Amino acid sequence: MENTLGVKVPPLSVPDRLLLGPGPSNSHPLVLQALANQPVGHLDPFYIDLMAEVQVLLRNIWQTNNRLTLPMSGTGSAAMEATIANIVEPGDIFLVGIKGYFGSRLADMASRYKAEVKTISKSWGDAFTLLELEEALIKYKPAVLALVHAETSTGVCQPIEGVGELCRKYNCLLILDTVTSLGSVPLHLDKWKVDLAYSCSQKGLSCPPGLGPFTMNERAEDKLNRREGKVPNWYLDVSLLNKYWGSDRVYHHTAPVNMNFGIRESLRLIVEEGLENSWKRHQDNAELLWSGLENLGIEMHVKKEYRLPTLTTVKIPEGINGKTFTLHLLNEFGVEIGGGLGELAGKVWRIGLMGYNSKKENVEKILNLFDTELSKFKA
Amino acid sequence: MENTLGVKVPPLSVPDRLLLGPGPSNSHPLVLQALANQPVGHLDPFYIDLMAEVQVLLRNIWQTNNRLTLPMSGTGSAAMEATIANIVEPGDIFLVGIKGYFGSRLADMASRYKAEVKTISKSWGDAFTLLELEEALIKYKPAVLALVHAETSTGVCQPIEGVGELCRKYNCLLILDTVTSLGSVPLHLDKWKVDLAYSCSQKGLSCPPGLGPFTMNERAEDKLNRREGKVPNWYLDVSLLNKYWGSDRVYHHTAPVNMNFGIRESLRLIVEEGLENSWKRHQDNAELLWSGLENLGIEMHVKKEYRLPTLTTVKIPEGINGKTFTLHLLNEFGVEIGGGLGELAGKVWRIGLMGYNSKKENVEKILNLFDTELSKFKA
Numbered sequence: 001m002e003n004t005l006g007v008k009v010p011p012l013s014v015p016d017r018l019l020l021g022p023g024p025s026n027s028h029p030l031v032l033q034a035l036a037n038q039p040v041g042h043l044d045p046f047y048i049d050l051m052a053e054v055q056v057l058l059r060n061i062w063q064t065n066n067r068l069t070l071p072m073s074g075t076g077s078a079a080m081e082a083t084i085a086n087i088v089e090p091g092d093i094f095l096v097g098i099k100g101y102f103g104s105r106l107a108d109m110a111s112r113y114k115a116e117v118k119t120i121s122k123s124w125g126d127a128f129t130l131l132e133l134e135e136a137l138i139k140y141k142p143a144v145l146a147l148v149h150a151e152t153s154t155g156v157c158q159p160i161e162g163v164g165e166l167c168r169k170y171n172c173l174l175i176l177d178t179v180t181s182l183g184s185v186p187l188h189l190d191k192w193k194v195d196l197a198y199s200c201s202q203k204g205l206s207c208p209p210g211l212g213p214f215t216m217n218e219r220a221e222d223k224l225n226r227r228e229g230k231v232p233n234w235y236l237d238v239s240l241l242n243k244y245w246g247s248d249r250v251y252h253h254t255a256p257v258n259m260n261f262g263i264r265e266s267l268r269l270i271v272e273e274g275l276e277n278s279w280k281r282h283q284d285n286a287e288l289l290w291s292g293l294e295n296l297g298i299e300m301h302v303k304k305e306y307r308l309p310t311l312t313t314v315k316i317p318e319g320i321n322g323k324t325f326t327l328h329l330l331n332e333f334g335v336e337i338g339g340g341l342g343e344l345a346g347k348v349w350r351i352g353l354m355g356y357n358s359k360k361e362n363v364e365k366i367l368n369l370f371d372t373e374l375s376k377f378k379a
Numbered sequence: 380m381e382n383t384l385g386v387k388v389p390p391l392s393v394p395d396r397l398l399l400g401p402g403p404s405n406s407h408p409l410v411l412q413a414l415a416n417q418p419v420g421h422l423d424p425f426y427i428d429l430m431a432e433v434q435v436l437l438r439n440i441w442q443t444n445n446r447l448t449l450p451m452s453g454t455g456s457a458a459m460e461a462t463i464a465n466i467v468e469p470g471d472i473f474l475v476g477i478k479g480y481f482g483s484r485l486a487d488m489a490s491r492y493k494a495e496v497k498t499i500s501k502s503w504g505d506a507f508t509l510l511e512l513e514e515a516l517i518k519y520k521p522a523v524l525a526l527v528h529a530e531t532s533t534g535v536c537q538p539i540e541g542v543g544e545l546c547r548k549y550n551c552l553l554i555l556d557t558v559t560s561l562g563s564v565p566l567h568l569d570k571w572k573v574d575l576a577y578s579c580s581q582k583g584l585s586c587p588p589g590l591g592p593f594t595m596n597e598r599a600e601d602k603l604n605r606r607e608g609k610v611p612n613w614y615l616d617v618s619l620l621n622k623y624w625g626s627d628r629v630y631h632h633t634a635p636v637n638m639n640f641g642i643r644e645s646l647r648l649i650v651e652e653g654l655e656n657s658w659k660r661h662q663d664n665a666e667l668l669w670s671g672l673e674n675l676g677i678e679m680h681v682k683k684e685y686r687l688p689t690l691t692t693v694k695i696p697e698g699i700n701g702k703t704f705t706l707h708l709l710n711e712f713g714v715e716i717g718g719g720l721g722e723l724a725g726k727v728w729r730i731g732l733m734g735y736n737s738k739k740e741n742v743e744k745i746l747n748l749f750d751t752e753l754s755k756f757k758a
Binding site for chain 2: 233257
């Protein structure tokens, strides 16, 4: 079939991929089945009930009682922007801890909302200490501190215990990026006194990309309620969204109904497995990967205490072209692993074991491929 | 299964609905099948090719050659906001023609981007004449004129021929809302000299909600390129998105891969049917609905020359509670029709015949229900 602009488009045929990169990860088959339901109306009583279920499940998996907990109708980056758009006012001092790609993104976004952005940095592969964070809070007196819990670009898990207390001591809000940790790495938002957090659907949740879980507590709501003028972003305005997701059910935008069918199943499946069981599974499989890689003489980029179970950065051995090897795995075996991003481009591969894909057989498969295929690329 | 927050969530079971309201409409079964594929990576060579296909198909269905044509990773409202966020600068005069709910939304959004918003209005059910638009262009000298082609709240199709010429004569950009017309109502963006347009996935395209087709031409790009400072919305920033959707393929956000599988199929199916055949099918089925309703003594809200084929507003007969009747159709027959929005709340029902649902058997079904059920609700 040829359309009038002259391009042939045959019916869709999607290649099989095992997604062991930085995300998306593969989806749970029941999630895909949920997506394939015919949609219902976004004000259908059935859908209204489903929204409430999604909220309860999300609160559970984030370990929070925040009323304002909902999936933004966009990807994780939209949810990231929602945390900033709603609470940042022009001139607010916005402190970002940058130790990878996504810290820089937070800084870029905050500058667009006219925050006075301040940054502290660590090398890509390291994490901040509580002392470093406290010194920065004292120095910059920010209204908001933003940190990335699980840096997808470096494979580092930033310890968060104690940070929330510091933020309250120095009277600032804490935004936490949990894109690569929700559902798969221990997270206790309320216990840790995190004020706003966001995530994505396509990693620990085993759902396709397209939704951005978002949550904010009453301290953050207070700042939103005190702001002068409207939120400068209509689509992500929580004061409007709250009228749809809250008890009023006032139409805001037509919800991505099928994606919400999907995330509802993905969250339910985590609760069915048990949240702590899911965390343990991710840790166990990551350790299996790490010891297997070490046995092959391959080095990890991050020291063990800071390593994320969901995303491992692996040093590309000398003499190997990282890109050639990832293309080989994709084209010959249908296995995707990621290359390095930003400072780590060309230096590391990124291996993801997230959600549905965090299982022993996948660890064995990728170890086996490193064992048999990597030697073919050595000079 | 009970989670720790105390709510039982059983496996998903979605009720069957025939969606004959203002949208979402039902999806084509092949689109749902496409959605249920396992995702691939957003930088996978297969996906990069698919993105190009989606762009070519979208250009075809909008009848435009605009390079910057892509689905925003959000719903139609996100795409609406994208047209504004990218080209509006503080102080720009932004003229909106308001003749229904969605005109007001455009005005609200533009004000958040610090435009000086001016409005002209017609009653809900009417359309603007070329003369009225020209007078407003002379009076307000706007940088941008925004109009809704197909007003989902009123069922009016705004004639657009000649408006683009006026906008060029008076040196302003034309934004057109085609949310309820793309794929189903004649649209000739380039011929009509429309500078920016947006739509949604869940109406004429027979895909679930979740993507917002967006397009802008070189005149609009020029304004974007001339702006001082960054676009004040990161997620919808076309200058960043262009690096991913253009030839550079620089990572911006993780694309909603499965939704793009879906829209690719939905666009392909329209091209397979033939764009003009799709337009004719919608017109034919709408006329069947209109004459059938007239035969039942039911009046339409909009005069025939302005009526949208995709969405018909029907006057609620005196003595009938509109909401009770729609709930009866939903609960007893699984058929959704819409109530009135804004000024028309309580006064009209909204019957949609969009995309996959625009077929003779659905017209017969809804006419039959009006025939047999409505009398039960008469006082």
